[in-house]
Amino acid sequence: MTSAAFRRSFDSLAEIFAFTGDTFAREGIDQRLLPAVDLALEELFTNMVKYSTTTMAPVHVEIVAIAEGVEVTLIDRDVEPFDVTKAPDVDVSLPIDQRDPGGLGLHLIRQMLDSIEYEYTRESRRSRITFRKTRSGAAASGRVTNKGGTNAND
Amino acid sequence: MLTIESGTNGVVTITGRLDASEAPRAQSFFDQVQGTVTLDCSHLEYISSAGLGVLLKTQKRLLGSGGKLRLTGVNSHLSDILGYSGFDQIFEIERAR
Numbered sequence: 001m002t003s004a005a006f007r008r009s010f011d012s013l014a015e016i017f018a019f020t021g022d023t024f025a026r027e028g029i030d031q032r033l034l035p036a037v038d039l040a041l042e043e044l045f046t047n048m049v050k051y052s053t054t055t056m057a058p059v060h061v062e063i064v065a066i067a068e069g070v071e072v073t074l075i076d077r078d079v080e081p082f083d084v085t086k087a088p089d090v091d092v093s094l095p096i097d098q099r100d101p102g103g104l105g106l107h108l109i110r111q112m113l114d115s116i117e118y119e120y121t122r123e124s125r126r127s128r129i130t131f132r133k134t135r136s137g138a139a140a141s142g143r144v145t146n147k148g149g150t151n152a153n154d
Numbered sequence: 155m156l157t158i159e160s161g162t163n164g165v166v167t168i169t170g171r172l173d174a175s176e177a178p179r180a181q182s183f184f185d186q187v188q189g190t191v192t193l194d195c196s197h198l199e200y201i202s203s204a205g206l207g208v209l210l211k212t213q214k215r216l217l218g219s220g221g222k223l224r225l226t227g228v229n230s231h232l233s234d235i236l237g238y239s240g241f242d243q244i245f246e247i248e249r250a251r
Contacts, residue, residue: 010175017171035200035231042202046174092240096214101207104239108203111238 002027005058008049016041016061027065033133036112037070040131043105044074044084048127052079069114069134076127081120084129113137158183164190169197172205180205184212189221196227196250206239213244222246 002023006012017038024034041061048059055078062073090107110116114137119128156170158180166187172180213223226248233249236242
């Protein structure tokens with residue numbers, strides 16, 4: 001397992017992409033999975049930065065090589081729950097005048113990942129998101145999991 | 155790192171990664187383009203929803219004034235993202251050869 005912590009800023013994205021690239025190379029993870037993993041990490045990390053503004057704690061990222069792919073975990077401490085698995089679907093069939101980019105990031109990663117799990121620990125106010133991407137995997141649309149977390153908006 | 159350059163005949167070349175940290179700078183560039191613009195994506199390595207938002211806002215503005223944004227040199231990763239987001243119905247797209 002390889003892990004690193006990143007400052008809560010969009011400017012951290014370059015460091016995150018360097019981290020994934022280095023880890024994939026060192027662990028021998030299939031490079032073809034890297035664009036989808038970078039996309040998922042960016043969308044989840046920027047959500048944390050945008051919507052959890054009461055903490056200055058860095059976001060921790062862990063990467064583990066698994067059979068045919070990779071498992072990635074983001075851990076955000078001292079935050080309110082925000083269950084990404086409960087985000088509403090985006091209607092991508094709407095005409096352009098009714099389209100809005102809001103929610104598109106989470107929609108995209110549900111299409112591209114094998115699975116996404118969300119867990120919130122109320123005692124430590126910790127959000128934990130784990131996703132998997134493998135060569136043979138399919139979209140996560142039917143395999144998003146909530147492990148007892150609740151949305152701040154519920 | 156992202157670079158965007160205007161060429162001849164309404165062709166704009168975009169190179170690098172269009173992520174959330176680069177989207178504001180990209181939006182400033184695309185806010186200035188007019189008419190029908192061909193965006194050469196041959197060297198666009200990566201795009202996220204923030205980058206898609208830039209393209210969507212630009213397309214809405216250009217269509218409103220009789221122009222449009224065309225995407226060329228679209229690689230398989232970008233093509234997947236455009237398809238998943240429904241943007242393949244909003245943009246004229248030419249795949250990379």
